Amino acid sequence: MAIDNLKIWNAVAQPPEDALKKITGGRLNGMTDIKPQWRYQVMTEQFGMCGVGWKFTIDKLEAYDASDGQVIAFANISLYVMGKENWSDAIPGTGGSMLVAKEKESLHSSDEAYKMAITDALSVAMKMLGVGANVYLGHSESEYSPDHTSKPSQAATSPVKPQSGTDMPNKEHWCYIHDTEFFMKGKMKGFAHPIGDTGQWCNEKNVKKEQEDIPTAFDNLESEVPMAGESDKAGAVVESIEELSNPAQRKKIFATSNAMGYTDDDVKDLMTKMFKTEHTHDLTKKQANELIEAIARGDGLK
Numbered sequence: 248m249a250i251d252n253l254k255i256w257n258a259v260a261q262p263p264e265d266a267l268k269k270i271t272g273g274r275l276n277g278m279t280d281i282k283p284q285w286r287y288q289v290m291t292e293q294f295g296m297c298g299v300g301w302k303f304t305i306d307k308l309e310a311y312d313a314s315d316g317q318v319i320a321f322a323n324i325s326l327y328v329m330g331k332e333n334w335s336d337a338i339p340g341t342g343g344s345m346l347v348a349k350e351k352e353s354l355h356s357s358d359e360a361y362k363m364a365i366t367d368a369l370s371v372a373m374k375m376l377g378v379g380a381n382v383y384l385g386h387s388e389s390e391y392s393p394d395h396t397s398k399p400s401q402a403a404t405s406p407v408k409p410q411s412g413t414d415m416p417n418k419e420h421w422c423y424i425h426d427t428e429f430f431m432k433g434k435m436k437g438f439a440h441p442i443g444d445t446g447q448w449c450n451e452k453n454v455k456k457e458q459e460d461i462p463t464a465f466d467n468l469e470s471e472v473p474m475a476g477e478s479d480k481a482g483a484v485v486e487s488i489e490e491l492s493n494p495a496q497r498k499k500i501f502a503t504s505n506a507m508g509y510t511d512d513d514v515k516d517l518m519t520k521m522f523k524t525e526h527t528h529d530l531t532k533k534q535a536n537e538l539i540e541a542i543a544r545g546d547g548l549k
């Protein structure tokens with residue numbers, strides 16, 4: 248009789264709806280997380296109670312200095328499950344959390360950083376056994392994820408052909424934060440896309456809400472740009488304008504700063520420091536890209 252290598256995987260792949268939680272606020276707003284206690288429950292269901300049917304060792308705890316006085320805590324663990332007679336080989340996992348984080352006013356330390364890093368490391372190791380796999384594959388049924396009945400062979404990040412011709416992703420469904428297209432299929436209630444292999448999702452409705460108040464660039468461009476022949480400097484003016492940041496870049500500046508927790512004043516201060524201006528429409532394309540990269544790094548965040 249053939250061994251069913253996916254028996255345990257399939258049994259633990261789909262978290263129930265109450266094990267999924269929507270992250271609201273901060274730079275992870277709109278994404279999906281799996282409650283750690285559900286992972287421990289399904290491990291116990293499949294292998295027995297912790298310490299008897301499954302166990303883990305904490306192999307290393309360490310902290311690394313990061314930018315602006317911040318400190319990151321890391322944990323390395325080894326996960327083991329009991330076979331018929333013996334413990335399995337070690338299933339490694341590495342996780343991290345902020346030990347000292349820079350918030351709006353000052354640095355703040357967390358007394359739960361190592362605990363959170365260990366929890367993160369356990370989730371990484373348990374993924375190797377299939378725990379929560381449907382979420383990471385994009386097959387989980389929730390408001391934030393695709394239908395869990397989707398065939399595993401379909402890539403979660405690939406748009407499906409629309410039945411009505413209306414749900415095919417296009418530039419109207421573009422995520423300026425992650426530079427990818429939103430899509431909608433199965434029982435999804437809105438356009439979204441997975442964020443790499445994190446198991447988390449970015450929802451279009453949250454990103455659109457941040458972008459909708461952005462002014463359109465170059466509203467009065469035609470009246471301001473001289474026509475060729477009207478001035479000897481016309482060519483230089485047109486060339487200069489073409490180098491300015493475009494609406495997509497300014498949208499990405501706005502969306503990225505919101506996702507990272509920047510205030511308007513934070514962004515203005517950073518632009519002033521980097522480019523001697525408080526207005527995004529004064530930036531060149533190159534400067535806009537540099538600003539986006541700086542915001543993504545957290546530069547100047549108070």
